[in-house]
Amino acid sequence: MEVAMFKYETIQELVDAAQTSGKKISDIFIEDQAKAMETSPEEIIARMDEAFQVMIDCTVRGADKDLRSHSGLTGGEGYKMLSYAADAPEGGWMGSYMTKAVGRALSASVSNAAMGKIVAAPTAGSCGILPGCLVSAYEDRGMDREACVRALFTAGAFGLVVASVASIAGAEGGCQAECGSASGMAAAALVELRGGSPQQAATAMGIAIVNQMGLVCDPVAGLVEIPCIKRNASGVMIAFTAADMALSGIDLKIPVDECISAMKAVGDSMPEALRETAGGGLATTPTGKKLREQVFGKE
Numbered sequence: 001m002e003v004a005m006f007k008y009e010t011i012q013e014l015v016d017a018a019q020t021s022g023k024k025i026s027d028i029f030i031e032d033q034a035k036a037m038e039t040s041p042e043e044i045i046a047r048m049d050e051a052f053q054v055m056i057d058c059t060v061r062g063a064d065k066d067l068r069s070h071s072g073l074t075g076g077e078g079y080k081m082l083s084y085a086a087d088a089p090e091g092g093w094m095g096s097y098m099t100k101a102v103g104r105a106l107s108a109s110v111s112n113a114a115m116g117k118i119v120a121a122p123t124a125g126s127c128g129i130l131p132g133c134l135v136s137a138y139e140d141r142g143m144d145r146e147a148c149v150r151a152l153f154t155a156g157a158f159g160l161v162v163a164s165v166a167s168i169a170g171a172e173g174g175c176q177a178e179c180g181s182a183s184g185m186a187a188a189a190l191v192e193l194r195g196g197s198p199q200q201a202a203t204a205m206g207i208a209i210v211n212q213m214g215l216v217c218d219p220v221a222g223l224v225e226i227p228c229i230k231r232n233a234s235g236v237m238i239a240f241t242a243a244d245m246a247l248s249g250i251d252l253k254i255p256v257d258e259c260i261s262a263m264k265a266v267g268d269s270m271p272e273a274l275r276e277t278a279g280g281g282l283a284t285t286p287t288g289k290k291l292r293e294q295v296f297g298k299e
Contacts, residue, residue, distance in 0.1 A: 018198040026153040055131040062107030069113035074225040078107025105132030109229040122168040126182035128232035133186040155185035166264035170217035170276040173267025180212035183235040190243035204246035206256035216274035218281025221292040
């Protein structure tokens with residue numbers, strides 16, 4: 001979905017605008033985009049609904065037990081987790097709902113690795129987190145589809161602030177900028193979906209970011225597969241946890257905009273080897289090097 005000019009530079013500006021008007025973050029963003037793109041709010045919502053359908057579809061495609069990435073390094077993770085959710089007593093330690101949410105996140109990420117159509121939210125490497133959260137809310141908790149679609153606008157508005165103030169690219173800020181931002185966006189969306197306040201949505205994003213601050217980007221063989229796919233799974237768990245903490249009334253104490261600035265400072269201080277270059281972390285372990293040779297041959 002194309003995004004028009006965005007006028008908010010901080011999360012708090014968005015929160016204040018919503019609180020002053022008595023509206024949700026999503027309402028503010030929908031109106032802002034409709035005006036900027038000279039179209040109706042209904043058209044903006046319809047286009048976001050198309051993106052939500054892509055999210056649904058990629059969780060189905062990626063759950064195919066025979067689907068593999070072109071490298072051959074990954075595939076089947078989503079299928080295995082969803083099968084486990086169905087077969088394990090009580091759906092596993094996390095329970096059926098959360099286990100299936102993780103399974104959907106893995107499926108969407110596998111679909112991406114296998115060159116399927118996904119929604120980069122905010123990036124392809126973190127594409128499983130929002131579907132894992134919102135598709136699960138829609139399909140397993142019976143949340144209204146339009147409410148889920150509207151919640152995506154809240155996620156998008158918060159993500160645009162992060163992209164403007166800090167970064168959503170692993171090459172600039174490490175995986176904290178990708179999965180960390182996606183998890184924060186999802187947490188904010190979940191809060192709105194549960195009827196939480198704009199301030200609680202902001203707090204949820206801050207909690208999610210704090211819990212992934214410093215996460216490096218170290219893709220094995222330089223591919224968005226290992227450990228990226230599994231980090232989408234943990235991002236889902238952090239998003240749900242952050243949302244429930246915020247909804248319970250727990251205060252982060254550090255304003256979300258300061259968390260975002262801190263994330264940028266941490267990313268700026270990361271060595272280049274830990275910023276999507278496959279020059280450090282898991283990419284340079286003995287097994288990581290062998291996997292690279294398996295895909296590309298010896299240097």
